[in-house]
Amino acid sequence: MTTLEMPTNFPELLFSAWNARQTLLQHLHEGDTDCYRLFHGTVEGVPGMTIDRYGDALLVQTFHASLPPSALLVLESFYRQCEGMPAEVYYNDRSLPGSRYTNALPAEMASTAKTARIIHELGIKFTSRIRHRGQDPLLFLDLRACRRFMYSICQNKTVLNLFAYTCGIGVGAASRGAAFVTNVDFAQSSLDYGRQSAALNGLGDQQIEFIEDDFFAVTRQFAGLPVGGRMHPGERKRGAGSVPAGVLKRAPRQFDIVFLDPPRWAKSKFGTVDLIRDYASVFKPALLAVADGGQLICTNNVASVDAAEWIDLLQRSAKKAGRPVKAVDTMVPDADFPSFDGSPPLKIAVLTL
Ligand SMILES: C[S@@+](CC[C@H](N)C(=O)[O-])C[C@H]1O[C@@H](n2cnc3c(N)ncnc32)[C@H](O)[C@@H]1O
Numbered sequence: 001m002t003t004l005e006m007p008t009n010f011p012e013l014l015f016s017a018w019n020a021r022q023t024l025l026q027h028l029h030e031g032d033t034d035c036y037r038l039f040h041g042t043v044e045g046v047p048g049m050t051i052d053r054y055g056d057a058l059l060v061q062t063f064h065a066s067l068p069p070s071a072l073l074v075l076e077s078f079y080r081q082c083e084g085m086p087a088e089v090y091y092n093d094r095s096l097p098g099s100r101y102t103n104a105l106p107a108e109m110a111s112t113a114k115t116a117r118i119i120h121e122l123g124i125k126f127t128s129r130i131r132h133r134g135q136d137p138l139l140f141l142d143l144r145a146c147r148r149f150m151y152s153i154c155q156n157k158t159v160l161n162l163f164a165y166t167c168g169i170g171v172g173a174a175s176r177g178a179a180f181v182t183n184v185d186f187a188q189s190s191l192d193y194g195r196q197s198a199a200l201n202g203l204g205d206q207q208i209e210f211i212e213d214d215f216f217a218v219t220r221q222f223a224g225l226p227v228g229g230r231m232h233p234g235e236r237k238r239g240a241g242s243v244p245a246g247v248l249k250r251a252p253r254q255f256d257i258v259f260l261d262p263p264r265w266a267k268s269k270f271g272t273v274d275l276i277r278d279y280a281s282v283f284k285p286a287l288l289a290v291a292d293g294g295q296l297i298c299t300n301n302v303a304s305v306d307a308a309e310w311i312d313l314l315q316r317s318a319k320k321a322g323r324p325v326k327a328v329d330t331m332v333p334d335a336d337f338p339s340f341d342g343s344p345p346l347k348i349a350v351l352t353l
Contacts, residue, residue, distance in 0.1 A: 004065040013045040037336040055119035157256035167194025216270035223288030254291040303345035
């Protein structure tokens with residue numbers, strides 16, 4: 001076990017991060033938001049350590065080394081003095097390769113860490129857990145800027161949420177007046193959390209659906225593209241509308257708004273998601289599933305990918321696919337995710353088609 005070397009001015013760093021957020025926090029609280037980042041790793045002076053608020057709990061996480069117990073005491077005492085901050089402080093040590101939450105919690109917190117809690121963002125309720133089978137508390141806080149933007153454009157629009165995970169943006173859009181929201185992810189457990197959040201906001205089948213299936217199998221059909229996968233003996237080259245045996249057939253379908261937030265890398269029997277070498281393979285089906293005049297919001301969270309080069313690639317791919325982009329806007333995460341030079345690892349582009 002490696003122990004994180006804490007800077008001697010750790011309390012001052014906590015204070016600077018707290019101070020830098022005062023305007024944002026006031027804004028977020030006024031807008032019914034109680035989940036946000038309070039300390040953002042290297043950028044704020046402690047590499048590999050983050051502190052987040054999730055409703056009535058604070059969560060400290062380390063990713064490369066374990067937090068010394070004395071540092072936990074320092075930060076507990078710091079946030080106790082900050083007005084309105086929760087008293088419960090959990091620590092998840094995620095520093096050992098391939099393992100999650102290697103550290104034990106005090107007995108009374110070990111069970112509450114696994115309990116479902118309700119958190120609020122921009123007036124929408126989400127289910128969250130400090131510890132569960134996955135690795136984060138079920139809502140990616142750095143996507144708040146995307147969700148806010150989505151809520152500003154989704155009234156009476158159809159929305160497709162790809163790689164939906166726990167359906168944060170989908171639940172939010174449906175709650176904020178979207179005509180209908182379709183969430184796609186192949187992980188049933190993640191979609192189940194989405195269903196729970198949908199129920200918390202009083203949403204029903206008329207407003208939101210959850211498709212548990214592969215991105216390539218679903219989106220390529222929506223886009224009118226053939227679905228890949230292993231060919232069967234005697235099978236000829238597949239054209240649009242043909243699908244491999246065992247794949248549910250779906251009609252082409254377009255949406256007013258598509259949200260594409262893929263993981264860095266993932267392989268399935270229908271294709272590979274690879275945000276460094278092949279963004280186009282996820283981009284093209286998503287693009288063709290956007291209705292004329294609609295919008296595609298897409299992300300790339302790989303730090304080494306240059307924002308300008310990525311945008312250029314999106315524009316070239318769109319042109320090649322016969323759907324040239326009419327306008328491109330970019331967005332950055334809110335100020336609770338500061339970056340060194342204004343170039344955060346998470347890049348967000350809004351394409352108007
Ligand atoms: C980083 S999360 C996406 C976060 C999400 N967009 C949000 O707003 O919170 C990646 C998700 O992609 C899903 N996934 C990865 N490969 C997939 C595939 N081929 N088909 C469907 N879902 C996939 C995983 O199950 C996971 O939920």
